[in-house]
Amino acid sequence: MSASGGGAAAATAEAEVAPPRADLLRRFIQGDLAELRVVIALAVIWAIFYIQEDRFLSSVNLTNLVLQATAVGLVAVGVVLVLLLGEIDLSVGAVSGLCAAIMAVLVEQNGWSPYLGIAVGVLAGTAIGLFQGSIFTTFAIPSFVVTLAGLLAWPGAQLEVLGETGTINITDPKIVGLTSTFYSDTVGWIFAFLAIGAFAAITLLGRQRRLREGLSAPPLGTLVLRIVLVAVVTLGAVWVLNDDRGLPLAVLILLGFVLFFFYITTRTTFGRHIFAVGGNAEAARRAGINVTRVRVIVFMIASTMAAIGGIMAASRLLAVNQSSGAGDFLLLAIAAPVIAGTSLFGGRGSVWHALLGALVIQSISNGMDLLGLETAVKFMVTGAVLLAAVIVDAIARRQRQAAGRV
């Protein structure tokens, strides 16, 4: 390890151009190709469970797996943004439970319209994020501590909101429909082709624009390969989903949020500033960026996404109870992006990691359920996977530092 790392460090110290293959290996070690790493991990996990139990890769089970992953994935989207800042939000699980409870009480007990109930639940999350983010930035208390207080306090509020029964069943068809609506095969295929077409158009037009401005552009072959890969994955996913009940609304909701925040983080000034604050907050401040504003908004987004994830979880469980958002929900939402390669140290990661990581975690959980393993074993395996992912992240970071990068 140290031999290859040292070699890579020497090669890059003067920023000389390394031969392509060594460069690829170096980037892999240093964690730049985290997506590739996680796709390989996912393939290995699926292979292992498939060998043990061939129902694992059936379309019914894969559809269930995706549905199970949506709540964690949605919460993880917000967690990614917080991690990009180099901060952490330990309250997302608790916030998801509280906001789902607020929505459930309003809709099921007070007869509010589901849309209004969902809106109030989500906005409650936003308000909690504003509160926590303001405390964190105003008093310069580590976000870890502020949100730890939230982790303790919000479940109390949740008990209060739920009242004496402690459980509220969700019967409203609109809310239940969030996770039980499936679209027809035709809709699925149309969606797939639209998605592929849009991706191809954006990729190729972007290349053309760069060439027109006289900038270097990736070779056409690479881009075509990328488009083909996206097409294969999209068509494959839709084919599997159509083989079962069809394209679920829940998947579209998750994908919608991932795409939206992917755009925000990579194509807007605000997103650029999130990365800057996470990479070097002092440099960001001196560049005139309002660091406090960026931080508060990101904590608001994280709590908002937690609320949305909590509502999806409630829809799938058909109830909100005292343990909604409790247990391992928080840790899974934080573990998901980390497993997929978002750094705990800030400045590195992608919103896609929320989706990929949620799939990995849910695959492990779902596979172990299918094999009938005990809860005790499940916890330990999930913990071991998280630990392994964090170690990989730490090694990648050390390799980068050895190569003169931070």
Next chain:
Amino acid sequence: MDAQTPVLELEGVSKSFGPVQALSEVDFRVHPGEVVALVGDNGAGKSTLVKTIAGIHEADEGRILFEGNEVKITHPTDAVHLGIATVYQDLALCDNLDVVENLFLGREEGTLALDETSMEKQAGELLGRLAVTIVDMRAEVGTLSGGQRQQVAIARSLLGDPKVVVLDEPTAALGVRQTAMVLNLIKRLREEGHGVVVISHNLADVFEVADRIFVLRLGRESGDLAAGETSQEEVVAAITGATGGREGGR
């Protein structure tokens, strides 16, 4: 040079921190197209002077003139708006962002739809104009050498088209070749008509680029020497106080 109004002039500037008198009645000026080296031992007040110019500290006494007009610099943004760009030794770049992203940090084009193509094009033109060679404009700054990083940091300060560029120890911790690259860049800044203030400990570097050498000692001016008419010994003497210095280089 005397006929020209200094782009930046400090008159009788004093600054104290509690009982410590960091600057006492310092007169300091920079002309357009002039490189002034600011030298002095540790604690001589170089950093305080630079921070006063950059708006991080406010002077207790004295006047600041910018292009002949009296101005107040009480906040870093005041300095930036006037056209004073400061490049600090570190804390200037985000290692996880690439060259273009760092150059345009805080002044991105397109709030809701970043115009990467335009920014990359301008970044290429800027670096080309400054003769800074960076192979991959999309390489993370963390992967660049120290000299390249310093060049990127200096180039970034020029995007706002400042009148005065203040460089804090731009060649500290750089190798010989990289130091030469940075010094060349400083010469280009002078050719473009910027007033340049360089803090440095390295007298060889100072003599290579500076037109004038301003020496601080214990918060007071201890020499203002024309680089062409002085010697390293004279500067060292002014820094250490061995001769008491010479009042006014010109």
